[in-house]
Amino acid sequence: MGVQESVTDRAWVHRAVRVVEAxxxxxxxxxxxxxxxxxAWGVDLYxxxxxxxxxxSLKHRLARSLFLFGLAxxxxxxxxxxxxxxxxxxxxxxxxxxxxxxxxxxxVVPATTAxxxxxxxxxxxxxxxxxxxxxxxxxxxxxxxAQPGWHYFDQFSTASTVxxxxxxxxxxxxxxxxxxxxxHPEPTWIVVGAGTGGTSATIGRYCRYQRHATLLAVAxxxxxxxxxxxxxxxxxxxxRGSRIEGIGRPRVEPSFVPSVIDEMVQxxxxxxxxxMRMLLEVLGVRAGASTGTNLVAALQLxxxxxxxxxxxxxxxxxxxxxxxxxxxxxxxxxxxxxxxDLAAARTRLTPLFGDPPLGPPAR
Numbered sequence: 001m002g003v004q005e006s007v008t009d010r011a012w013v014h015r016a017v018r019v020v021e022a023x024x025x026x027x028x029x030x031x032x033x034x035x036x037x038x039x040a041w042g043v044d045l046y047x048x049x050x051x052x053x054x055x056x057s058l059k060h061r062l063a064r065s066l067f068l069f070g071l072a073x074x075x076x077x078x079x080x081x082x083x084x085x086x087x088x089x090x091x092x093x094x095x096x097x098x099x100x101x102x103x104x105x106x107x108v109v110p111a112t113t114a115x116x117x118x119x120x121x122x123x124x125x126x127x128x129x130x131x132x133x134x135x136x137x138x139x140x141x142x143x144x145x146a147q148p149g150w151h152y153f154d155q156f157s158t159a160s161t162v163x164x165x166x167x168x169x170x171x172x173x174x175x176x177x178x179x180x181x182x183x184h185p186e187p188t189w190i191v192v193g194a195g196t197g198g199t200s201a202t203i204g205r206y207c208r209y210q211r212h213a214t215l216l217a218v219a220x221x222x223x224x225x226x227x228x229x230x231x232x233x234x235x236x237x238x239x240r241g242s243r244i245e246g247i248g249r250p251r252v253e254p255s256f257v258p259s260v261i262d263e264m265v266q267x268x269x270x271x272x273x274x275x276m277r278m279l280l281e282v283l284g285v286r287a288g289a290s291t292g293t294n295l296v297a298a299l300q301l302x303x304x305x306x307x308x309x310x311x312x313x314x315x316x317x318x319x320x321x322x323x324x325x326x327x328x329x330x331x332x333x334x335x336x337x338x339x340x341d342l343a344a345a346r347t348r349l350t351p352l353f354g355d356p357p358l359g360p361p362a363r
Contacts, residue, residue, distance in 0.1 A: 005166075006140070012078045013071050015114040016232060023100060027054060032178040033283060033318070037239035038354050039196065042311040045296070045301045049295050049318040051287060054123070057246075057320035061171060062163070062198055063093030066153045075327040076103070080148040083108065083129075085141035089246055089320055090155055095126030110134035114245065116324035127302040134241060135250060159198025160255035162331060165205035172206035177317055188305060188312035191217045191265070191298040193247035193290050193319065194226050197256030202258025215262040219316075221290075222269045223267030224248030243269050243338065244320040245328075246290045246319060265297035269338075272296060273329050274345035278353060287320035288330045292329035294319065299352035 011327070015297035030052050035045040053060035070076040082105045084094050091107035100106035109118065118128060129135050129144065145152025163170055172190075190207075192199050205217045220227045221244040229237040239358045242248025249256075267290075276292030279285055298316040305312060329335050333343060355359045 009077050013074075013076075017068065017071050019100050020064060020071070020097060021055070023097070024064060029174055029178070033285070036282065036354070036363045037302065040296050041302070041306040042309075043188075043305050044182065044313040045298060045302055046179070046182075046187075046313065047285075047291075047318050048171070048178075048315060049285070049322040050171075051285075051318050053160065053173065055089075055096045056120075056324070057089040057093065058199065059089040059246075059314060059319060059320075060093045060096075062090060062155065062159055062196070063097050065162040065164075066094065066158065067097045067154065069158070070151060074214075075151050076101075079103070079149065081106070081143050081147075082153065083144045083150060084153045084155060085109075086155065088113045088324075091126060092117060092120045092124060094153065095121050095124035095359075096199070099125040106144060108137045108144065110137060111228075114324055114328050116326065117161040119265035120324065141294070151340055155196050155198070155255070156249075156252040159196035162197060163202045166209055167203045170202050170206065171199060172203040172213075175203075176210070178313065179313070182313060184311065184313035186212055186215045186313075188189070188300045188310070189215050189217050189298070189312065189314045191219055191294055191301065191316040193244075193255060193293055193317075194218050194220065194224075195247045195290075198224075199251050199317075200261060201255065201257040203258065204275045208260065217263045217265055217297060217301060218261050219247075219267055220291045221248040221267055221272060221293050223250070225250055225252050226256060227264045227266050228265045228305045229256070230261055233258065237244070243298060244272050244289045244293055245325075246288065247293060254316075265300060267293045267296045268345070270340035270342055270345040271349060273340055274342045275299075275333060276348055277342070278346065279318075279347065280322070282353065286330075287318045288320045288322050288325050291317070291322075293304060296352075299349070304353055308352070 029050045033047045050058035109131045111130045221242045223240045223242045225239040235252045241250035272292035275295045294316040
């Protein structure tokens with residue numbers, strides 16, 4: 001590579017970094033919503049609404065970090081073809097940023113991914129490479145990324161390292177800033193799901209670095225290898241994989257950091273879906289099933305705290321916009337066809353919501 005070409009490339013990288021940073025500068029921080037619980041419980045529950053990002057999910061943060069790291073690391077240059085293995089939401093966000101900087105992006109996704117997510121990837125200018133066997137998405141993306149002029153983001157290996165866990169407006173920093181004026185500003189628990197493991201790693205590291213007493217719980221769906229991997233300390237654990245899109249993996253991903261997690265909470269799929277729908281009734285927020293998984297785990301911890309007479313706060317996440325699941329988790333026939341009994345799940349969950357669930361707070 002000649003000197004003039006190198007200078008030209010560096011100028012392009014500088015412009016690309018500015019474009020990605022400008023997107024963040026234009027975007028307001030995501031809302032921290034109050035979830036109504038009986039005041040007598042003495043525990044406050046908050047949901048950080050990541051569905052309000054420009055691409056509608058928590059993965060907008062990860063995609064921004066992946067792009068900034070790739071640009072700063074010299075992996076992304078003018079004309080680089082970008083590729084990712086993704087079940088949908090990360091790919092939607094990566095397609096968005098690829099279009100911003102003028103690069104081609106290909107998402108390697110399972111053929112079973114929700115149609116609405118595939119449409120969103122295309123809408124943001126991304127290309128699709130469908131794989132029949134979900135377990136083959138890694139290898140297929142790696143093969144594409146190995147071609148000259150291509151870059152494979154490999155979110156499942158790099159998510160825990162590309163984000164600045166010490167601050168720089170990461171999600172943990174944002175949560176604590178928004179909690180500053182609340183009755184219990186230092187949460188007793190923060191509850192998140194794990195897909196790559198990047199979010200839990202960022203929050204767990206940040207709490208330790210900032211010397212917070214806050215504990216971290218990871219909500220894990222059926223079929224995920226993460227809970228067993230955390231319990232046994234083994235990274236070779238495998239499982240069938242999750243039916244809750246975006247979280248739970250058939251293997252313990254390289255970015256999953258068990259050592260920063262204080263507790264894993266396993267959540268049945270039918271409870272994840274029932275809680276997702278109950279959230280719509282309570283707050284008027286239509287979210288995906290991974291949010292339902294988070295909510296169930298958070299409410300279980302709230303219940304434990306109130307039974308112990310412990311006052312405090314719990315924070316969890318609204319992961320993505322539920323409109324992309326209208327033909328799956330919000331479709332009664334689709335849910336019933338997968339053997340989920342939402343009525344029974346709702347009966348089990350109702351006491352955790354306040355028995356009966358409270359409506360939205362007065363405006």
